[in-house]
Amino acid sequence: MKLSTYHILIIAGILTTMSCKKDNYDEPGVLLQGHVVYRGEPIGVEYNQVPFELYQDGFGKTGPINAVFAPDGSYSMLLFNGEYKFIIPNGQGPFKWKQTPAGAPDTTFITLNGSQQLDIEVTPYYMIRNPQLSQSGGTITGTFKIEKIITDASARNIESVSLYINKTQFVSGADNLAVKTMNGSDITNPENVNLSVAVPTLNPAQGYLFARIGLKIAGVEDGIFSPVMKLDL
Amino acid sequence: MKKIFPIIIAAVLTNTAGCKKDSEFLDVQPASILTNQQAFSDPAQVLSILADLYNRQLDFSGLDNGWASFADFSESFPSENGSANIVQRNEWGFREWETWDYGYIRDLNLFIERATEATALAETDKKRFLAEARFLRANYYFEMVKRMGGVPLILQSLKYDFSGDATSLQYARAKESEIYDFVISEAEAVKNDLPANPNEKSRATKGAALAMEARAALYAGSIAKYGVNTPQVSLPGGEVGIPAAMATGYYTKALNAAREIISGSAGAYALYNIKPDPGENFASIFLDKGNNPESIWVEDFKLRSGRVNGFTVSTQPRYGAEEEEGGRINPSLNLVQAFEKLDNTFAPIPNTDVSGNPVYYSSLSAIFAGRDGRLYGTVILPGSSFKSRPVDIWAGYQLADGSIITGDDRGAQKTLPGQSAPVQVVGFDGPVSAKEFTAQTGFYLRKYVDPTPGAGSRGTNSEIPFIRYRYAEVLLNAAEAAFELGQPDVAAGYMNQVRARAGLIIPLTARDITFDRIVHERRVELAFEGHILFDRKRWRLAHLVWDGNKMTAADLLSNIGSATKRSTQPFGLWPYRLHDPGNPDHGKWTFKIVLPVTVTGTNRFRLGNYYSFIDDNIRANNPKIVRQPNQ
Numbered sequence: 001m002k003l004s005t006y007h008i009l010i011i012a013g014i015l016t017t018m019s020c021k022k023d024n025y026d027e028p029g030v031l032l033q034g035h036v037v038y039r040g041e042p043i044g045v046e047y048n049q050v051p052f053e054l055y056q057d058g059f060g061k062t063g064p065i066n067a068v069f070a071p072d073g074s075y076s077m078l079l080f081n082g083e084y085k086f087i088i089p090n091g092q093g094p095f096k097w098k099q100t101p102a103g104a105p106d107t108t109f110i111t112l113n114g115s116q117q118l119d120i121e122v123t124p125y126y127m128i129r130n131p132q133l134s135q136s137g138g139t140i141t142g143t144f145k146i147e148k149i150i151t152d153a154s155a156r157n158i159e160s161v162s163l164y165i166n167k168t169q170f171v172s173g174a175d176n177l178a179v180k181t182m183n184g185s186d187i188t189n190p191e192n193v194n195l196s197v198a199v200p201t202l203n204p205a206q207g208y209l210f211a212r213i214g215l216k217i218a219g220v221e222d223g224i225f226s227p228v229m230k231l232d233l
Numbered sequence: 234m235k236k237i238f239p240i241i242i243a244a245v246l247t248n249t250a251g252c253k254k255d256s257e258f259l260d261v262q263p264a265s266i267l268t269n270q271q272a273f274s275d276p277a278q279v280l281s282i283l284a285d286l287y288n289r290q291l292d293f294s295g296l297d298n299g300w301a302s303f304a305d306f307s308e309s310f311p312s313e314n315g316s317a318n319i320v321q322r323n324e325w326g327f328r329e330w331e332t333w334d335y336g337y338i339r340d341l342n343l344f345i346e347r348a349t350e351a352t353a354l355a356e357t358d359k360k361r362f363l364a365e366a367r368f369l370r371a372n373y374y375f376e377m378v379k380r381m382g383g384v385p386l387i388l389q390s391l392k393y394d395f396s397g398d399a400t401s402l403q404y405a406r407a408k409e410s411e412i413y414d415f416v417i418s419e420a421e422a423v424k425n426d427l428p429a430n431p432n433e434k435s436r437a438t439k440g441a442a443l444a445m446e447a448r449a450a451l452y453a454g455s456i457a458k459y460g461v462n463t464p465q466v467s468l469p470g471g472e473v474g475i476p477a478a479m480a481t482g483y484y485t486k487a488l489n490a491a492r493e494i495i496s497g498s499a500g501a502y503a504l505y506n507i508k509p510d511p512g513e514n515f516a517s518i519f520l521d522k523g524n525n526p527e528s529i530w531v532e533d534f535k536l537r538s539g540r541v542n543g544f545t546v547s548t549q550p551r552y553g554a555e556e557e558e559g560g561r562i563n564p565s566l567n568l569v570q571a572f573e574k575l576d577n578t579f580a581p582i583p584n585t586d587v588s589g590n591p592v593y594y595s596s597l598s599a600i601f602a603g604r605d606g607r608l609y610g611t612v613i614l615p616g617s618s619f620k621s622r623p624v625d626i627w628a629g630y631q632l633a634d635g636s637i638i639t640g641d642d643r644g645a646q647k648t649l650p651g652q653s654a655p656v657q658v659v660g661f662d663g664p665v666s667a668k669e670f671t672a673q674t675g676f677y678l679r680k681y682v683d684p685t686p687g688a689g690s691r692g693t694n695s696e697i698p699f700i701r702y703r704y705a706e707v708l709l710n711a712a713e714a715a716f717e718l719g720q721p722d723v724a725a726g727y728m729n730q731v732r733a734r735a736g737l738i739i740p741l742t743a744r745d746i747t748f749d750r751i752v753h754e755r756r757v758e759l760a761f762e763g764h765i766l767f768d769r770k771r772w773r774l775a776h777l778v779w780d781g782n783k784m785t786a787a788d789l790l791s792n793i794g795s796a797t798k799r800s801t802q803p804f805g806l807w808p809y810r811l812h813d814p815g816n817p818d819h820g821k822w823t824f825k826i827v828l829p830v831t832v833t834g835t836n837r838f839r840l841g842n843y844y845s846f847i848d849d850n851i852r853a854n855n856p857k858i859v860r861q862p863n864q
Binding site for chain 2: 174219
């Protein structure tokens with residue numbers, strides 16, 4: 001049988017009629033978003049390094065929905081309405097997440113019924129206050145104040161502070177053009193820390209750079225970061 | 234009455250013929266499946282079952298599980314565009330290096346149970362088979378504990394009763410130390426049932442059991458000792474982490490087990506020392522099948538048997554290769570410069586003089602002269618040969634003004650200034666930027682690359698074995714254990730044997746033996762043998778060495794020989810020929826340190842990488858399995 005336009009039209013017609021939407025699920029459409037914050041102030045973290053997990057019970061096996069915080073400390077997920085449990089796994093993030101007496105990460109319950117804005121409150125070891133980044137004469141200078149938040153027995157020292165620059169907005173120890181690092185022991189006045197780094201030759205040339213300040217805490221894997229700032233050269 | 238007689242006869246006949254029970258009638262032995270008793274009746278038959286179990290052993294790097302397992306960790310650069318991910322990612326996933334093959338454990342347990350029950354086997358055969366299976370099981374548990382920490386220790390085959398409740402099959406994770414203890418005690422239990430025969434390489438021997446024991450005890454000891462540096466990498470139940478108090482006990486066991494091999498009680502193992510040139514000799518350890526007193530237990534291959542490996546096809550020097558491929562593993566300058574000078578000191582490869590001016594060499598190989606023979610034996614350097622044919626590694630011409638003339642294809646030709654005819658301006662082995670199979674770091678791999686004719690062709694492949702345990706490692710294990718037990722003089726004695734074989738004939742004294750020395754010696758002796766990850770893990774150095782920060786050339790050249798030296802990106806060293814007629818250095822070679830352009834990522838070993846992720850499915854099926862720390 002020759003496949004004529006007529007046949008094709010009939011087949012297309014049948015397919016259109018038969019593929020009704022009954023067998024398709026709606027995509028998730030409820031937006032859960034927010035920031036990881038300390039007293040309302042977002043905590044900057046490294047790109048792709050600080051994960052969190054959402055669990056939803058009632059579907060047989062237990063497994064997390066994995067995601068990470070963005071460099072500005074924000075997160076967002078498209079979900080279905082329902083009950084969720086939120087945790088930040090042990091040892092992740094430059095902050096303390098509440099724990100159960102047994103030492104497991106404690107759960108925040110989230111009931112989603114429509115889109116929701118939810119900030120995650122944590123206690124960071126330090127905060128980078130009032131970061132000022134400026135450019136002059138091919139040198140980028142960062143000035144900031146370090147505030148120690150956790151001062152009890154679980155307090156930790158500063159391992160180092162660094163000023164990173166990069167051509168893209170992903171700025172970290174792994175992605176940078178140049179970096180200036182100062183050891184924590186060399187910080188004389190945490191109220192006023194200065195770092196500067198020379199801008200290397202850019203190839204291909206571009207008229208701007210991104211910079212941010214990172215603070216590494218001794219014994220904690222993830223660093224605390226200032227917001228990424230775009231600087232014109 | 235006439236009719237009754239035939240009826241009775243018929244009834245009698247029916248009764249007799251139909252007296253076989255239905256169940257018996259249906260119970261016919263299959264012609265193609267052996268029962269356990271049949272399977273375990275003949276030693277050759279049992280050996281073939283065991284061969285499958287041998288085959289399923291897991292190696293970190295094996296010659297038959299892909300070249301890429303050798304290429305990571307900034308010790309080399311992967312010169313294949315499809316594998317650029319290795320140098321472009323910024324971290325290892327938590328799943329990396331996971332293993333959870335309880336199907337294999339079950340088959341080993343079944344083998345042990347069935348062989349124990351077998352009645353038709355001679356007692357000596359049975360003993361050896363059982364010892365081999367227990368060795369394989371212990372060795373696989375060792376492999377698991379290296380990667381996953383404490384795992385459920387299942388020592389018999391489990392049966393499900395189909396009751397709908399699988400709780401009886403759910404085992405919690407054992408402590409990390411308990412798995413190590415199991416490996417050590419199994420080795421002790423089976424060593425005397427295994428032959429003490431150094432010529433038996435591919436089946437388990439007493440030497441293999443003791444070598445496993447020494448390595449396992451050493452790993453456990455170092456986790457106990459150096460675990461204190463990373464207190465976060467532990468679990469309250471001991472599934473991960475070993476108490477520091479247990480370190481001495483483990484180190485003592487490691488030293489004793491290694492000494493048992495060294496004393497010759499497992500047979501006459503010795504360092505391979507046959508060729509006069511230390512470099513050639515070192516390369517031959519991994520190629521010499523017939524006459525090798527050094528290898529203890531190997532994964533063997535045989536030509537024309539179907540069991541061959543294609544490692545040489547993947548990694549042979551590209552120019553003149555038997556296939557249109559090769560050159561995939563390019564050892565990094567990070568590793569090359571770690572090989573000591575003959576006076577036992579560390580120094581960068583001298584491409585510049587003290588004031589930073591380039592040095593010009595009249596031969597390509599002169600810059601690498603006067604170093605540890607293992608450099609030549611591990612790496613194919615520019616100016617050296619493979620299969621008695623010089624490799625063609627050089628990156629181009631450098632003109633008087635410092636500009637470079639090079640090509641973008643292997644052996645490309647261009648016309649140099651002042652000349653009229655085009656000449657070759659780059660080696661046929663490269664390095665050409667981002668051109669796969671060329672020596673993009675300026676080096677190729679020599680270790681395990683088979684120079685036998687045909688080994689580099691896909692139709693033939695190679696039969697050189699992968700050495701799982703060898704005598705030099707036993708000596709280094711003994712040296713490390715002795716050092717940790719406060720006997721640096723003993724450690725020096727063992728280490729000097731290994732070093733003298735490599736051409737480092739000035740002995741180290743007890744005072745020279747430091748932790749950094751131990752770390753260094755294992756890195757250069759055991760490079761590309763699947764040790765670096767597990768060594769760096771057990772010393773808790775991995776997160777310091779691979780800390781995720783970018784490197785500069787100055788980082789690369791400083792602190793060579795330090796155990797905590799950062800190594801997150803593989804660097805290269807490219808040779809250029811000076812073209813400056815009239816200059817006395819015209820035609821000589823100069824070398825530049827480069828970071829291959831495809832290296833855009835950095836290696837970051839997160840604390841959560843110390844123990845690989847346990848799949849969510851496994852934990853959902855068995856809630857007793859606790860999660861790894863820092864993940």
